[in-house]
Amino acid sequence: MLQHLRPALAVTALFTLLLGLAYPLAMTGIAEAVFPRQAEGSLLARADGSVFGSRWIGQHFEGPRYLHGRPSAAGSDGYDASASSGSNLGPLNETLIEAVKARAAVLRAEAPGATIPADAVTASASGLDPDISPEFARLQAPRIAAARGIGEADVRAVIDRHSEGRLFGFVGQPRVNVLAVNADLDSSAGAGVATQP
Incomplete structure (x- = not known):
């Protein structure tokens, strides 16, 4: 059971960091740089x-x-x-x-x-x-x-x-x-x- 749980938790953590943190921060940064008035x-x-x-x-x-x-x-x-x-x-x-x-x-x-x-x-x-x-x-x-x-x-x-x-x-x-x-x-x-x- 633990051998199945560990990869699932690792993938969940990876995608949480990637799609829940890195991607929104990157999009916010791009929006602020390209369209500052609209982004605000x-x-x-x-x-x-x-x-x-x-x-x-x-x-x-x-x-x-x-x-x-x-x-x-x-x-x-x-x-x-x-x-x-x-x-x-x-x-x-x-x-x-x-x-x-x-x-x-x-x-x-x-x-x-x-x-x-x-x-x-x-x-x-x-x-x-x-x-x-x-x-x-x-x-x-x-x-x-x-x-x-x-x-x-x-x-x-x-x-x-x-x-x-x-x-x-x-x-x-x-x-x-x-x-x-x-x-x-x-x-x-x-x-x-x-x-x-």
Whole structure:
């Protein structure tokens, strides 16, 4: 029995060191050398160096001064990274239908006659989407401009500055990073970045 156990333990120890320690350390080192910003989490920081978020994790913003992200079903109040998930409600679920209708009613009151993009009223699968569609971002420009007392063209310019197209021209959808736009709006106004947890 011992002659069978010893090789098994040796192979387990070898692969634990190789695949559990050496390989992850090598990949981390390569990532840090080749893509340092991404390897560190694509963090966004204020002028004083304090980090206020990541480009890859959505945050909840309230108030008319800020670009709002997608609705979130992560946690009881949304955007809870410890409870990342969607609602798992099907398209015929009455709760989902009522939630979508309520979200659409708020947007129709804010922008009468506007076409409401799907991402404005539906939550993402993770509940932590950092991006929204350019259409949803532009729909919010008049509200943000009025609340900040600046021109709508200025708000649209900030949105356009943080808009990204499809990867390689055909992968994914065009998108706007909510946190980056809000940070830019706050820094342009000289108010610092007032992110909300």
